[in-house]
Amino acid sequence: MEPRKAPERLPEKPRRGLVLVITGDGKGKTTSCLGMAVRAVGYGMKVLMVQFIKGSLHYGELDGAKRLAPEFELLPMGKGFVGIRGDSLPMEEHVAAAREALALARQRMLSGAYDVIILDEVNVAVRLGLLDVKDVLALIGEKPANVHLILSGRNAHEEVVRVAHLVSEVRSVKHPYDQGIEAEKGIDY
Numbered sequence: 708m709e710p711r712k713a714p715e716r717l718p719e720k721p722r723r724g725l726v727l728v729i730t731g732d733g734k735g736k737t738t739s740c741l742g743m744a745v746r747a748v749g750y751g752m753k754v755l756m757v758q759f760i761k762g763s764l765h766y767g768e769l770d771g772a773k774r775l776a777p778e779f780e781l782l783p784m785g786k787g788f789v790g791i792r793g794d795s796l797p798m799e800e801h802v803a804a805a806r807e808a809l810a811l812a813r814q815r816m817l818s819g820a821y822d823v824i825i826l827d828e829v830n831v832a833v834r835l836g837l838l839d840v841k842d843v844l845a846l847i848g849e850k851p852a853n854v855h856l857i858l859s860g861r862n863a864h865e866e867v868v869r870v871a872h873l874v875s876e877v878r879s880v881k882h883p884y885d886q887g888i889e890a891e892k893g894i895d896y
């Protein structure tokens with residue numbers, strides 16, 4: 708059998724750093740971000756994913772990310788569910804965690820050390836009032852021209868949608884949860 712030829716590579720072009728929003732009520736937002744991280748790491752690009760709200764439960768991507776280290780860094784900086792599922796933390800703690808996560812993401816974005824910055828569930832943090840949308844818009848405004856910035860989470864704020872280059876809305880057509888099927892390892896977490 709003929710040895711398979713290496714796939715063709717597209718010609719290099721100067722990078723145009725984009726603002727991408729992945730929103731909607733269907734499953735596939737965080738995993739879309741992880742997919743782009745895998746893709747970027749393939750070119751040796753440096754990717755940081757900061758997770759808002761998430762931080763108290765284990766997800767497969769926490770260990771999956773380690774396999775893509777040092778190019779991919781995943782930092783869960785949330786305190787878990789906000790106001791539901793037995794959450795007894797004072798709101799101020801959720802707010803402080805979200806602000807700290809945004810400040811860290813901003814500082815890393817401006818450091819010049821990253822090609823892609825992902826703010827996972829940041830749209831939810833805004834929707835729940837943990838973050839002021841003005842602060843998120845300010846961060847978007849400061850994005851260096853060569854950095855890609857991805858904001859995920861349902862119910863993206865209209866102002867964030869307005870300034871983004873790409874907005875994809877994942878629409879739920881069916882979900883196993885509606886059929887009484889609980890979350891599956893490797894698929895949902």
Ligand code: ATP
Nearest residue numbers: 732733734735736737738739879882884890894895
């Ligand atoms: P994933 O992390 O699988 O890409 P997501 O980021 O799009 O999901 P989130 O809103 O962050 O979705 O919720 C994460 C969890 O909620 C996942 O376990 C996911 O399967 C589940 N989920 C997402 N959409 C729905 C839905 N429409 N009905 C029930 N559960 C859902």
Ligand code: MG
Nearest residue numbers: 736737828860
């Ligand atoms: Mg998600």
